[in-house]
Amino acid sequence: MVIDSQKMHSLAQATAAEEVAGRSLWADARRRFVRNKAAMFGLVLLVIVVMFAGFGNFFAQWSNQEIDFSVMGMVAQEGGPSLANGHYFGTDDLGRDLFARTVQGTQISLAVGVIGSAIAVIVGTLYGATAGYFGGRLDNLMMRAVDILLAIPYMFVLILLLVMYGRSITMLFVGVGLISWLEMSRIVRGQTLTLKGREYIEAARAIGVPAPVIIRRHILPNLIGVVTVFATLLVPNMILTESFISFLGLGVQEPLTSLGALISEGARTIAYGTLWQLAFPLLFFIITLFGFFFVGDGLRDALDPKDR
């Protein structure tokens, strides 16, 4: 019997190397993420947007509420982007500095996206993990409830809520948070169902660990991958939802503003030749969405290398 000694040697080496330089799942994922050009590009975009939202106001010459009376009424001729009068992005049709307003809009849009996503993470994860772990009738009941809620045309209900209970940013957060966790809970439940059958869960149960502790100590840490990816991809969706609502004039109200509200203003006044009013908010909107989409896709590829 001839055994290819060279191949055996390389196999031995490979297994040995694996033992010596064993990498954790997370180290592996980080390496794949860093190698992914699109994901790194997205991360750079996100860093730029966050820096802009965080530190943009230090560079602004005007506050977001101040009206520049020297351009008021002649916005189309004098209100364009210029370094001379300090309106880097021009002014809006009332003569307010668009740079400062874009900074503010980016802050609010990011906040809506991140808070909506955070609600989804907390509520969706707990709900899905509970339903998946206990299974049986409770699971059936909880998931039917989610099915029912998913069948409701949420955009219409959100508008209904905003109209009836006043247009405030709190209401917007509540409305966005109410709907965002549904999809998350389904995904978490599916993952929990597969985790439940693993030996370590069985072992934990066998030595008498109570269910809440099993969920907290053994199930939740193993859900981090799925939850992170989904939460990242949820942020741009939340931003899109908010901008849609703001576009209808039901979202963030003056003097606060969001990227969606700014874009809607820009789209309305575009016929007067004030293109910058649409262009700058839209640019930051697109950069933000691109960033989140790319990072989310990159995270998914990094954590699940087979799916490509």
Next chain:
Amino acid sequence: MLVFILKRLAIAIPTLLLLIVFSFLLMHAAPGGPFTQERQMPPEVLANLNAKYGLDQPLWQQIWSYIWGIVAHFDFGPSFVYKDRSVNDIIAQGFPVTLTYGGVSFLVAVLAGVTLGAVAAVKHNTIIDYFAVGISIGAQVLPNFVMAPILVIVFTLILGWLPGGGWRFNDPSYWIMPVIALSTSYMASIARIMRSSMLEVLNSNHIRTARAKGLPGYRVIIRHALKPALLPVVSYLGPAFVAMITGSVIVDIYFSTGGIGKAFVDSALNRDYAVMMGVTILVGALTIFFNLFVDIIYGWIDPKIRY
């Protein structure tokens, strides 16, 4: 199969009832009645108005007669703002328009998205693939309320090819821009889903077998790869359909098409609760039955599913 459909219907009907009751309670709990105005009405007038619209009855009776009206006579009641029109009139006016451009957009999104995704997967890692992925990412990031004004500027103001708004059933040139604005981002999503599922199918064993036994390439793709790859797309159709109806709000505002989205926004701004609820319930019912329909199609395509 029949049992499955009946089971799904058994969920669909309570869902619908829940939606009706939920939106009714929401409306009832809202601060300010439908007749709250800046100028105070004499209490006798207010009482008469409340009596006319049945608002003086106890809450459960109001809900019951509302549900009964919908179920028995398909009657959503009178509008609170337009004295001479019922909710049915308003819906009947806008709904055919929404259904027409929504349906066309849906077809365009599905056909173009599936084709784009399939071609991208077959030509994986070529310039065609990159082009298709580029289009789909771009279209997903550009929301339809940005696309609509840009379309108007390009096609109406600059080129002058298409009418900038309005709606005529017999003139498809009025349909083009609403359909583009509505379908693009869903086409992009469908293309992305189709591409990744098609890639997975093309790497699977049965495709290798089909190629190995010498079937021509197009036949392998059309007969053996397309059908299993369509499954994830089918499960996306439900949400896509709902989004088409919701997106009609933007289309109606921009292109003045006068569809149901217009009725909804107008009623939201006028606080015409009856119309808002009517539209919400109608869209909810459509959603539920469309999802049911998609489930049935899913079972028909995928023989692995047993009821």
